[in-house]
Amino acid sequence: MPAPARITILVLVTVAGLVPPGVLRGQERPLRTEDPNPIPAGAILLETGVDLEFGRRFPLSGLEGDLYRLPYLGFSFGLGDVAEFQVDAGFNLLHVRDLDPAPLAEDLDFTGDTTTDIEDPIVGTKLRLIREGRRRPAVALRVATRIPSASNESGIGTDTIDWYMSLLAGKSLGDLRILANFGLGVLPFPLQGDRQNDVLTGGLALLWRAGEEIDLVGEVNGRIDVKGSTPVGTEDRGQARLGARLGLGRLFGAGVRLDGAVVAGLADVEPGIGATVGLTLLDRSF
Numbered sequence: 001m002p003a004p005a006r007i008t009i010l011v012l013v014t015v016a017g018l019v020p021p022g023v024l025r026g027q028e029r030p031l032r033t034e035d036p037n038p039i040p041a042g043a044i045l046l047e048t049g050v051d052l053e054f055g056r057r058f059p060l061s062g063l064e065g066d067l068y069r070l071p072y073l074g075f076s077f078g079l080g081d082v083a084e085f086q087v088d089a090g091f092n093l094l095h096v097r098d099l100d101p102a103p104l105a106e107d108l109d110f111t112g113d114t115t116t117d118i119e120d121p122i123v124g125t126k127l128r129l130i131r132e133g134r135r136r137p138a139v140a141l142r143v144a145t146r147i148p149s150a151s152n153e154s155g156i157g158t159d160t161i162d163w164y165m166s167l168l169a170g171k172s173l174g175d176l177r178i179l180a181n182f183g184l185g186v187l188p189f190p191l192q193g194d195r196q197n198d199v200l201t202g203g204l205a206l207l208w209r210a211g212e213e214i215d216l217v218g219e220v221n222g223r224i225d226v227k228g229s230t231p232v233g234t235e236d237r238g239q240a241r242l243g244a245r246l247g248l249g250r251l252f253g254a255g256v257r258l259d260g261a262v263v264a265g266l267a268d269v270e271p272g273i274g275a276t277v278g279l280t281l282l283d284r285s286f
Contacts, residue, residue: 029074030243030261030276032221033179033203036140036168038084038126039076040284047074047088049278053263053271056094060190060233061155062102067271068093069119072278082128086144089121092156103191103232109153117154121147126168137171142183152190158233160188166201175209185223190233197234199223213247217259222266238266243276254283 028035029047039045051069058064072090079085096113099105108115124144132138144164150157166183181203189195203221210216222238230236243261250256256279263274 028179028205029257029278029280030245030259031179031203031205031217031219031241032239033181033205033219034126034140034142034166034168035179036126036128036138036170037132038082038128038140039078039282041078041080043078043282043284045074045076045078046281046283047076047278048072049259049276051090051263051274051276053265053274055265055272057269058094058102058155059235059269060102060104060158061108061152062100062105063094063096063108063115063155064098064100065094065096065113068095072119072276079125084126086124086126087121088124089149090119092117092119092150094156096155104152104155107152108155110155115154115156117150117156120149120157123147124164132171137169137178140168142166142168142181158190160190160233162187164201177207179203179205179207179219181221187234189231191231195231197225197227197231199225199234199236210244215245215247216243217245217261218242220266235269236267237270239270240264240266241276251281253285254281256281 049072051072053067056067069090069092074088077085093114093116096115122144124142126140126142128138128140130139146162148157148159148161152159163186164183166181169180171178183201185199185201187197187199189197201223203219205219208216218241220240224236241261241263243259245257245259248256248258258279260277263276265271
């Protein structure tokens with residue numbers, strides 16, 4: 001990965017966004033950078049969307065092509081006033097355009113130029129440590145585990161269990177809200193189960209209120225290997241996103257928001273360009 005891109009992911013400088021209106025305040029779609037504020041106690045948050053990534057690479061299997069996440073699914077539940085439980089998953093379809101020599105290329109088991117698999121679910125918990133004040137940001141701790149579901153045979157998965165821990169911070173300055181994440185990821189070697197690779201993770205997003213129901217959003221988010229010699233399957237990752245969110249009022253008592261963003265890859269394995277569009281619902285009836 002080029003040095004400027006590595007520096008970009010670490011520094012995480014980005015543009016545009018908004019504090020979400022009303023009941024959806026604090027939630028991130030279409031961003032990946034987490035807000036430290038959990039959803040309200042007992043509330044249920046449902047997210048769904050479609051992601052398109054053109055030119056995505058999978059070095060472990062050697063596949064390269066266009067990745068379609070149809071759909072992305074997210075579930076969160078408010079645990080008291082300071083915590084949130086999260087599960088994210090989806091279904092992936094890869095339209096293969098190229099196959100390069102790779103360690104697990106011989107294990108591929110699909111026909112034609114399309115391979116599919118369930119995306120590895122990510123199970124996490126967010127715990128707010130400090131409430132936001134006039135001068136201090138809100139701070140939270142998030143711990144998450146990626147559970148292997150996508151297989152090596154599909155060419156999409158790594159069959160490893162990853163672990164992440166991050167500090168989340170957020171501060172509002174008038175119509176501008178700033179989110180910053182920084183943490184550590186522990187990734188097992190897909191080709192050698194008794195070893196691991198440590199990566200730094202981070203994200204920076206600026207959010208700006210453009211209107212009563214319109215949010216402009218943007219970020220840079222990713223991870224970087226800290227050991228210098230990156231094992232295959234644990235490569236640097238990074239994306240920049242720029243988009244918008246539109247509040248649609250309430251549906252059957254739940255707050256509804258539509259979102260969309262364009263995506264640009266900041267690492268070799270990432271797509272050259274992509275897009276995401278989705279819908280978020282927050283139900284406080286529990």
